[in-house]
Amino acid sequence: MKEGDSQWRNIGWNDLEFQCPARWDVIVSGERHLLLEENFQPVLELRYHDNKEKAARIEKQILRNLQKENGLFPHKSIPFSWQPLSKHFSLYLLLQEKESPPRAALLCCKECGTTLLFYFFKTLAANHPDITTLFSSLCCHNAKNEQTLWEIQDFKLRLPKRFQLNSYTFAAGMTRLSFQDGSLTAHICRLAPASQRLQSTTLSQLLQVLGDVEIPEEDIIQTEEMVTHSRHPPIYQQILDRFKRKLPFHEIILRHHPKSDRLSGLFVFDKKPISRKSVTRIIDSYEIYPL
């Protein structure tokens, strides 16, 4: 694979990992819906679903629906370069007419049952080598790893598999991903450019605004490029917080990355004490790299 090649980049989103050309922009359109663009022109659309046990039934249903609603019917023969993919996936090319170029491809993972539907905006021939590499890099299950990779835009981190994506925002200069794990809520944020944000505010002020918390300045632990605060209130305060429907425990961290001119934050809230070890593990994996 092309690991470390600057022409290719890794993408990790909601249980799916793959490589795509670095010149392509990956736009998140839904929890399991990605759009890949080149020069503001769509190249590829990807929708995927984790079916687990019902894979075979869902696969047939999708093919039936695509034929009925979009007039796309499956074609048996696949390009020679895609033959190795059939080891891991059931692969169907979808055509509009018999002799026409393929419009879409349906891949069903033989191991985990994830169904991936790719729609080609350009003719397949135009991007065939890129799409072939992307398909061969697809990884929809990673049984060995207990953590899920989240790598999009210019940041990457690994989160425990039990963290479920709750909501996300890709605003101008601010990306936020929110996760839920039982009573625990975790927010990941990345702000750009940091120099503009820090012109009128300090890191500790930003920490309070982003975390929506009010903390006395002296309680915030400040290092050169990081501010952090942990809250472990006494029992009476915990009861009071629960009455106010607030999560009493929190671990909040905001870091400045001067080299890449970014700010990265991790905000974890829970009704019970938060494991410091798991927070450290997330922070250690949270990287920002230059675009």
Added chain:
Amino acid sequence: MKSILSKKTDKDRVLSRTEALSCIPQQNQTTSWEELENGDIQFTYAIPLSRFFQALHRKFSRNRVVPPTKRLQLDAMGSFVWKLLDGERSVGNIITLFAEEYKVSNQESEKAVTAFIKTLGQRGFIGINLP
């Protein structure tokens, strides 16, 4: 049959994303603006007043001829985009330049620049040449 009243004019036409990105924004020549020492752009524009307040202004203001004005200062990012609105660059070009300057992704740059251009258009500071 469609009613003539519901007939959509060219003005109402919704542009596709590709068309919108190839539009060329241009600074309105009547907009009064200056570049401050720090490179930021400051607009000075007349406050739109209702007839009642216009009458009050004429009656009580010291300078009755000049309508009341307001100042609006852009930040460094806004000023950067304003300087690119030369009537030659398309929205797509401006988005790319903004992304390169501030090292953000094209997606973020598109959101920031298009929202800013929309605001400038609503305030009448710019005009848009359709492709």
